[in-house]
Amino acid sequence: MIWVCRLLLENGIKLGQSGLRFPQGGNRTIVFLIGNLRCGEPAWESLYKNVLDFNSADLGLVVGASDDKYNDASLWKRAKYIFREKEYDDWGDALDTLNIDGWRENVEPRVQGRAREAGVLGGVKGHKTSGAIQNMMRYWLAEHIRELKLTEKYDRFIVTRTDQFYMCPYDISDFPNNAIVVPEGEDWGAINDRHFTVSKDSILDALDVLPPFLRNDYSNETFYAIESPEHLLLAAWNHHNLQLHRTPRNMFTCMAKDGDMRRTGDVPYGFFAGGQEHEGIMIKYETEYWWARATCSSRLTRDGNAHKKDKTMTMASVEAMEKTIQDLTNRSLVKDWEIWWREKMLTEKVWTPRTYKDQLLEHWEKLESHALSLNSTKPQSKTLVNFIHRKTKLEDENDIVVTMQASASQAKLNNLISNLRKWDGPGSVALYIQSAEDVEFFSEWLSNYTIAYYLRECNVHIMMEKITDFSDYPEPTMQWTYPYNTLRNLALENTGSDYFLLLDVDLVITPNSHATVREIMKNDPQIIDKMRRKRTMFVLPAFEVCPDGMTQSPTRFATEDDLPLTKAELVKKVEDGVAWVFYVDVDVKNQGSTQSEKWYNFTDASSYAIDWELNYEPYVIGYLPGVPRFWTAIRGYGYDKVSWFHELYRAGYTMNVLRDLFVVHLCHPRTPIKVDWDMWPNTRKFIEFDPFLMAKYGNCRDWCSSSPDPWSTKCGWDSCAQCRECINDETCPKDCKETVSVPWEKRCAWGLCVGKCPACLEFY
Structure with missing residues (x-):
């Protein structure tokens, strides 16, 4: 103990009157107040009553060495630890003590504009306010915690300031141990930085704010998104993979009567x-x-x-x-x-008087009660459109706003957030609830502040469904019952913009894709014209990346570090054998129409036209008005997207492949799916789909008969190709003619044969 005291004194740290008193027995929480003393005794009395005494907590101070305004403050007597830190005219000198090479040359000059005004490095010469001062105090506190091994003495740490007035008890007994708890409040676009509670396992990471920033650990995307100390704090916590949890605010920021009440900035x-x-x-x-x-x-x-x-x-x-x-x-x-x-x-x-859990649980209980009372085998559902509205306006001077539409099961939520972070633009997200446990899970997930930050530009929709009879499915699991197409429609119909990106969250987009898409559309007006007037979908080629090369059982999973950021990087990975066309090892037709070999070296224009083939399932950007919706009779695995692209083709849509954009699947072991496709319900439903399309779009348009062009010409038109005059033995595929073991009535339900074989004309 004598050595520790001497060390503290040598570092300019003043001990409280009672010296270093370590907690005995049950006091396992400590509150640290950072920064100079403010507000006065009424605020500190509220701290004693509603925080320290209520939670049996100890108190520590981290203050400037010259702070002498409140020499007689009760805080000096109440504190068990008092750390008085050196103050600087230029706090850049304090940052130099961190021994991080090159921060003045590589980081400080890049802090410009709003970030400089808001004080990300406030206290450093040329920077306003006090962001760097506050974070140096946090750094020093972390050093003291290490030196004194306070994580062995305390389970919980509350880090706040002296200018907080607590109106009622601040009860931390139910706070989660695996998250940083921050009061609800004005977050200035990121996270409120005046008060947080954290466990001993995460306290050092929570205080590690400046070093990652000064080391330039962040990507350019993250760095330039840091516009304030609040943004910097959130970036640091995300960097350390810390989870956030919000608690109702019971404190407010105060000032002494002789304090400065100036209005600041705008x-x-x-x-x-x-x-x-x-x-x-x-x-x-x-x-x-x-x-x-x-x-x-x-x-x-x-x-x-x-x-x-x-x-x-x-x-x-x-x-x-x-x-x-x-x-x-x-x-x-x-x-x-x-x-x-x-x-x-x-x-x-x-x-928020009613939590997400309160609201969702009320809807779920009503739906479940209604479904059980009907005694019906048909699933009962309820849809909550815009359960959470996006927090930003969709604005663009050229009216080019593309919304990423996506749905995700619980297992794919991390993929969803990763894509939203990279997309960095508006989203329309559909979530699926099938049980009370799902309500619990999604309520907590949506309430997490880190998640809420990445959903800020999204409309979030909820589909609840109670299934009472699973007899139509091989087993009652999401793999077979998940309503992919219903959820896609829910997200698609409520995008809030005219343009959309269709993406499965298993596939990862490249950073800043939304800005890239808008720039491409702005620079090539023909893309917009083709979408709006010529029913063209624009394809993002899909690839898979795996460090072990092509295998269905990789020993190493691909991570975001393996993600190619440019087309050139992707092509190099293809040449090295660690990237290839997605699903080419399972079904060549899945992405075959993209013509990837052409795409690798294509430079002539912003896109090139391709021909659609059955079983092609690309990822596309399209114009929403007039687009057919997904066929909801299909649910679970198989034919879900295939049916949509099949209808797009029948509805007269064409496809172009974008030159400079792509999506990537990061490899992982695939779960083998064993199914008798002849007996699988989705196969039977897909067989029924072509007659549905023929009834919807017609097997021969009116203008085919009225047009003066010869039939040899008209039969080359998509709208006339199924007219009786165009169907003959030559148009009938070989497999249709030679599969004599199957009667024509069944063969004519195959997409391969219908509208192409003369024998099918009597059925449709």
Whole structure:
């Protein structure tokens, strides 16, 4: 202990009056306050009562060495650990002590524009505000935790500031151990950086904010997305794969009565209280104050006691919200900023009286009860369109907005988020719920702040379905019952834009694909013209990448590190034998029409035309108005996309392959699917599909008879190829004619034969 004290003193750290007192017995939580002392005793008393005493927590301070404004503050006496850190005129000198070579040459000059104004490196000469100062304090705190081995003494760490007023108890007993817990609040496009709670296993990673940034560990995509200290914090936590969890806000940021109430930058005055007082201190951000008030009103009775157990938290929250809205409505709204703020609170619902789980569970229980009461073998479903609305507006000066449509089962959610991150544009996502367990899972997933950040540009839709009879399926698993096409329609019909990208989330797009697509469409107006007027779909060639080469049982899985970022990199991987056309080892026709050998060296134009063949399943960008919907009679494995492309062909759509875009499947062991295709339900349904298309589109258009062109010409038209005059023995495929063991009635239901063999004319 004597050696530790000497080390601390040599580093300029001042001990509390009682020296270093390690927790004895049950105190396994510690609160660290970072930064200079602010606000005053009323705020600190609320900290003692509602955080420290309520959670039996210890207190530590990490403050500047020259902070002497509050020499008599009770914090000095209450703290068990006091670390006083050197302060700098230019905090770039502090960053130099991290011994990270080249940060001044390679990182600091790239912090420009909004990032410089908002203070990502605030405190460094030429940078505004205090972002670097705050993160250096976090770095020093991490060093002290290591030196004193505090992770052996504490299970939970709360890292916050001295200017927080706690309106009611901050109960951390139910906080998850595997996530950083952050109060709901104004996040400035990323994550609120004033308060977080974390376990001993993650505290050092949570504090490791500056070093990865200064080492230039981030991709250009991530680096230039960091526009504020809040963005930097979120990027660091994502870098360390830390999960986020939100908790209702019960605190607000405050100032002492003699504090600085200036408006900063272009922040609307509505974020500031403009001088309102609460229990001896000034409210800084009125949004936070009303939010905390709504939270605490839901937890306490008017006497300050906890609500009775028979009154649910949701009911209490609803009552508190109604009371808060009433109070706001009764106020004298005479200032523009008050009107602006009130509209923001009500339209954006900055407090959530009902959680995702509450809402989804209510819908699920009603659906399940209804399905069971019917005693029907038919699945019962309910659709929640735009269950979560995108948080951004779809704007483009050239009206070119392409929305990625996708659906994902629980097993593919990581793929979904990876694609949304790379797409970096609007999405339309359909999720499927089949049980109460699914409700629990998706509620937690949607509530995770990291997930919410990547869904910010998405409309999220929910399809609930209760299946009571699984007799039509080989087994009651998602592989056979998953309604791929219904979910695709749900996402497609609610994209919110005219253009869409059809993508299976198993395939990975390249970074910034949305911007690349828009640039291609902007530079080549013929692409838009072909989509809108000539019914053309544009194909993104699909490839598979595997470090072990082509095998269905790779010993090494491909990761995003194996993902080629450019066409040249992909072609090189193909030449090296670690990339190839997707599914070529299973079914050549799956991607065969793309003509990949041509694509590798094609430079003549932005795209080239191809001919569709049956069983071709590309990934495409298209124009939504008029596009046929997916055939929902098919569900589970097999024929789901094939049927859609089959209808596109019959509806007169053509296809072009884009020169500069592609998608990649990262290899993993494939699950063998053993099925008797002759008996498989989707095979029988697909046989029924061609007569459906013939009834929908006709087997011979009216203009075929009225046109003066000779039949030798008209029979070359897609719309006339199935006219009686065009069908003869030569148009009938060999397999159709020679499969004599199957009667013509069945052969004429094959897509290979229908509309091509004279014998089928009597059936259709």
